[in-house]
Ligand code: G3P
């Protein structure tokens with residue numbers, strides 16, 4: 001089973017922050033880091049899960065209504081007096097590029113199923129290309145239209161189709177978005193493995209943060225593997241990366 005850090009090491013550190021990514025990058029045996037991107041009012045790629053900044057920062061309102069400078073004013077309490085800020089995608093790449101060159105991957109989830117974020121595909125693909133990091137990136141989205149655009153702009157991109165159920169991921173593929181991999185919830189494996197043989201199946205926590213509290217490495221990864229899951233996005237990857 002391949003282990004990914006979901007929004008970084010997001011159980012112990014604030015999700016989608018440089019701190020959470022730095023902790024994930026230190027893990028031996030980690031396959032990759034998942035993160036979520038959106039666009040600021042002035043068109044910068046910001047790494048944040050919710051469309052609103054309310055849950056994760058001391059601010060209020062929609063992320064798209066903030067300029068980057070305004071967004072950078074918002075504070076994320078990281079405990080022990082440490083304050084984090086919503087990072088830009090450039091800042092994340094500055095931090096992780098050396099680890100990417102060593103084989104770590106990033107799954108960039110385009111957060112555009114609620115708000116379309118016109119031009120986000122062009123921006124992220126341009127940035128990744130500029131840095132020559134194409135082979136280290138997996139793109140994903142709940143929007144098949146967005147993934148179709150990613151495929152058009154970057155024919156060689158690795159692309160994962162997100163949805164709750166694996167049957168719905170497969171259904172969306174029929175529209176021709178050209179995704180390579182399936183990204184269902186780990187509770188949404190509603191087909192036997194032979195129905196999706198040959199796909200990588202990277203599974204996430206089903207609408208909950210997963211795990212929600214420290215498990216001390218007690219998730220039954222072998223059982224998930226028997227269902228056909230090849231990779232899992234975990235908030236507590238540090239409990240499952242035994243190192244290599
Ligand atoms: O990409 C896997 C997972 O992150 C999808 O759901 O809501 O956590 O972004 P969400």
Ligand code: MG
Pocket residue numbers: 034035036109
């Ligand atoms: Mg995500």
